């Protein structure tokens with residue numbers, strides 16, 4: 001067993017506090033990066049298309065009024081813990097080799113999109129599959145599929161965010177499917193296939209009467225058309241004071257996992273003509289990090305107002321680092337082993353902002369501060385082994401892989417507290 005000597009300086013925080021000082025201070029804008037970006041017309045088409053399919057999806061109707069989590073799982077291995085899992089700094093630790101990984105075979109899981117199945121797409125080295133996260137002062141629970149399936153019985157688990165959230169959603173479904181004999185009893189509720197722009201995907205585990213859902217909301221706040229009298233370069237705006245209007249569908253859930261971050265870059269915003277708006281006023285000069293903080297404030301108020309945290313356990317995952325070899329995002333040199341020292345673009349300013357906003361909230365939120373731990377995993381990106389081998393990808397992760405560990409951490413919180 002090799003122990004990577006790596007530690008870092010972030011702590012998770014989920015304090016209750018009454019202060020509501022959430023005004024955005026002036027801050028420097030985050031490091032600029034360029035992204036390949038869809039043309040505006042395509043973007044508009046896609047928005048219309050996904051709106052229509054979303055309305056159809058919702059039209060089909062689903063209603064879950066679920067009882068609260070109360071069942072305890074006495075047979076779950078908690079013997080290694082001193083005190084509660086949440087008192088441990090789960091994110092201070094190291095990656096250790098463990099041959100009991102990976103936890104599933106992506107080729108046998110119909111919910112892994114082809115682009116993330118690295119082995120299936122020709123990756124030969126397998127070391128990257130065999131790493132477990134070891135917090136310094138506690139252990140993540142061993143994944144025992146039966147216990148998790150029972151824990152989720154009659155529940156609704158909802159992921160909200162960008163494609164990183166979709167990957168994690170796929171990962172959780174595949175983890176859980178290893179415990180389901182009749183694979184056809186697990187299906188997408190509307191018969192939809194996984195596509196990049198789809199607004200809603202919900203997979204039902206019918207024998208256990210629960211769903212694992214994904215809502216695509218890359219900014220969490222609402223994107224709207226160009227306002228009247230706006231300068232020509234403004235094609236659309238991001239309404240920082242309004243949460244995405246599919247948010248009503250996130251409310252009656254039992255587990256709610258958010259992320260945002262990857263789209264808060266000039267290439268996805270200003271370069272596509274998308275600027276910030278608060279109320280009726282355009283904020284043309286507002287730095288991205290300030291806008292990000294404002295949007296998170298909107299999210300925080302929405303959670304406080306709409307989510308009954310007695311029933312719903314809320315998580316927010318911090319920024320997922322990428323490991324591009326250059327500024328133009330063309331070189332992606334996936335390594336064979338994790339780094340011994342965090343490198344990669346970790347956007348810690350975004351992660352710090354999440355921690356800060358959550359700290360000032362009146363309800364308990366668990367921050368999944370996975371930024372630094374994931375920054376060590378330059379070996380775990382899709383690289384050339386995606387569905388389009390000519391566009392390397394040093395942002396997304398292979399499945400099985402790092403997103404499984406994010407899920408194991410969530411499951412540890414759910415099963416120990």
Ligand SMILES: *[C@@H]1O[C@H](CO)[C@@H](O)[C@H](O)[C@H]1NC(C)=O
Nearest residue numbers: 007008009010011089092136
């Ligand atoms: C991580 O653990 C090390 C050693 O136990 C400790 O020195 C360090 O302060 C910890 N970091 C955080 C952020 O808790």
Ligand SMILES: *[C@@H]1O[C@H](CO)[C@@H](O)[C@H](O)[C@H]1NC(C)=O
Nearest residue numbers: 064065066067153154155209
């Ligand atoms: C399935 O779950 C829902 C929501 O908790 C519940 O109302 C319903 O009774 C459950 N169905 C069965 C067959 O247990």
Ligand SMILES: *[C@@H]1O[C@H](CO)[C@@H](O)[C@H](O)[C@H]1NC(C)=O
Nearest residue numbers: 104105106107108109119126
């Ligand atoms: C995954 O499953 C496929 C199809 O059953 C099989 O061909 C492949 O060898 C398996 N891969 C691993 C790593 O077990």
Ligand SMILES: *[C@@H]1O[C@H](CO)[C@@H](O)[C@H](O)[C@H]1NC(C)=O
Nearest residue numbers: 080081082083136137138139
């Ligand atoms: C648990 O607590 C005991 C004593 O209280 C200590 O010796 C031991 O190292 C602790 N184990 C862990 C994993 O923290």
Ligand SMILES: *[C@@H]1O[C@H](CO)[C@@H](O)[C@H](O)[C@H]1NC(C)=O
Nearest residue numbers: 181182183184185186206207
């Ligand atoms: C598997 O599940 C499907 C859908 O729920 C059901 O129609 C089928 O009868 C099940 N097959 C077995 C062998 O239980």
Ligand SMILES: *[C@@H]1O[C@H](CO)[C@@H](O)[C@H](O)[C@H]1NC(C)=O
Nearest residue numbers: 222223224225244245246248
């Ligand atoms: C979503 O927002 C748009 C304006 O941004 C509005 O026209 C539309 O009615 C909203 N849809 C729902 C379902 O609330």
Ligand SMILES: *[C@@H]1O[C@H](CO)[C@@H](O)[C@H](O)[C@H]1NC(C)=O
Nearest residue numbers: 305306307308309310311312
């Ligand atoms: C949540 O639980 C607390 C303590 O049991 C109770 O005081 C509070 O009213 C509950 N909140 C809601 C919204 O049910």
Ligand SMILES: *[C@@H]1O[C@H](CO)[C@@H](O)[C@H](O)[C@H]1NC(C)=O
Nearest residue numbers: 325331332333334335336337
């Ligand atoms: C890729 O990484 C390997 C090992 O870390 C290194 O030897 C090689 O020079 C790198 N190639 C590029 C193009 O960065």
Ligand SMILES: *[C@@H]1O[C@H](CO)[C@@H](O)[C@H](O)[C@H]1NC(C)=O
Nearest residue numbers: 332333334383384389390392
């Ligand atoms: C990916 O492909 C490019 C060109 O096709 C090649 O230069 C590079 O070495 C490949 N990288 C890996 C990690 O295989």
